[in-house]
Amino acid sequence: MNLIDYDAEMVIQIENPLRRKDHQFLYMQQLIEQKRNMLLEKQRKLQKAAKQNEYLQLVKNDYAKYYNYIAEQKREQIQAFEILNKYIDDLNSTNKLSKYNIEDAKVEQKKIMSEIDYIKKCLDEIMGNKTRHV
Numbered sequence: 001m002n003l004i005d006y007d008a009e010m011v012i013q014i015e016n017p018l019r020r021k022d023h024q025f026l027y028m029q030q031l032i033e034q035k036r037n038m039l040l041e042k043q044r045k046l047q048k049a050a051k052q053n054e055y056l057q058l059v060k061n062d063y064a065k066y067y068n069y070i071a072e073q074k075r076e077q078i079q080a081f082e083i084l085n086k087y088i089d090d091l092n093s094t095n096k097l098s099k100y101n102i103e104d105a106k107v108e109q110k111k112i113m114s115e116i117d118y119i120k121k122c123l124d125e126i127m128g129n130k131t132r133h134v
Contacts, residue, residue, distance in 0.1 A: 067126060074123040081116045085109055 088105045091097055097105060 071123060071126050074119050074126065077119050078116055078123070081112050081119070085112045085116075088112070 088109050092102060092105055
């Protein structure tokens with residue numbers, strides 16, 4: 001082996017590990033870049049999902065307000081019918097009504113009580129749906 005052959009062989013031996021290291025380094029850089037891009041994409045998706053979730057939270061809050069409003073309206077209806085029912089009871093107890101008026105009052109009381117029951121049933125349904133949806 002002459003000196004020139006030895007130097008060329010030495011350069012090839014040194015060059016191969018350096019080339020391999022360069023390739024590994026470039027490969028690692030590509031992996032890091034891909035992971036960075038993947039994380040950025042996930043972050044964008046997460047931000048989008050958070051905005052959608054925020055919107056859904058607003059919709060949920062609106063529905064809760066709606067349910068509460070309807071429930072309050074139903075409670076007020078029940079209260080109004082109970083006042084009417086008490087008024088008819090008071091009229092009946094004072095004996096200021098004629099026989100026919102008393103009969104009409106009893107019919108009206110039955111209607112009122114039926115309406116109160118119906119409203120209470122509706123209120124129970126509303127409250128049941130509220131607990132399921134909210």
